[in-house]
Amino acid sequence: MRRTNWLGVSRCRLLKVDGLDLHVEDLDAVDGTPVLDIKLWFAEFGPRGSVTQPSWPTETLTDYFAPASSD
Numbered sequence: 001m002r003r004t005n006w007l008g009v010s011r012c013r014l015l016k017v018d019g020l021d022l023h024v025e026d027l028d029a030v031d032g033t034p035v036l037d038i039k040l041w042f043a044e045f046g047p048r049g050s051v052t053q054p055s056w057p058t059e060t061l062t063d064y065f066a067p068a069s070s071d
Helices: 055-060
Strands: 013-018 021-025
Antiparallel strands (some): 013 021
């Protein structure tokens, strides 16, 4: 995968902390990628009201998390 900016922003669920190891799930990153910062999520700082978006992001990202083919 190539990113135009090598610093990605993603959300994930922190499962546990084991010393310096963070155990997460649903992280959009390659296994072993260093995590530079973690921020808490508070619903109060999220979008206010309903959120709408055009259909193209959903259509484009439909298979984003699907396992890669071994072609």
